[in-house]
Amino acid sequence: MSEAPAGRPTPKASDRPMSPYVTVWRWHLTMATSILHRVTGVALYGAALILAGWALALAAGPGAYDSFRLILGSPLGKLVLIAITLSLFFHLANGVRHLVWDFGSGFLPKTADMTAAAVIVFAVAATMAVWVAAGMMGALS
Numbered sequence: 001m002s003e004a005p006a007g008r009p010t011p012k013a014s015d016r017p018m019s020p021y022v023t024v025w026r027w028h029l030t031m032a033t034s035i036l037h038r039v040t041g042v043a044l045y046g047a048a049l050i051l052a053g054w055a056l057a058l059a060a061g062p063g064a065y066d067s068f069r070l071i072l073g074s075p076l077g078k079l080v081l082i083a084i085t086l087s088l089f090f091h092l093a094n095g096v097r098h099l100v101w102d103f104g105s106g107f108l109p110k111t112a113d114m115t116a117a118a119v120i121v122f123a124v125a126a127t128m129a130v131w132v133a134a135g136m137m138g139a140l141s
Helices: 028-062 063-072 073-102 107-135
Strands: none
Touching: 028 063, 028 073, 028 107, 063 073, 073 107
16 A cells, blocks of 8 residues: 555545446446346356256255255245246346357347347247246146
8 A cells, every 4th residue: 555645634435436437337227237247147156056066966866856856846945947048048048149249249238238138039939938838847846
């Protein structure tokens, strides 16, 4: 930590300017989808751990597997699985959007906003479709 020049008080952390993004950037849909892409990526790592736990429970025998199914079949477990499903579809759709960007298309603000909205709509619709289909097949009981 450096000292202030002679005769000047040492500045406090609260006296320092804030990063400009806090006051300059206004929240918009493309910013939110960028942040959500990172969040869903982290959530998918958690999903991989749950999948590994499933495989371990399956290998450990019927008792361990029944306990694992009991946990994931609980209301909280189903909520986690719904969140994972939503994360998977969002990350997939936004990844395709990023792939299109890698080819140099879709950067106009109007197009970027439209594709961001499409990613969200797709993720929600696909998640609902999967869970409705699972319910209709009796997989949720």
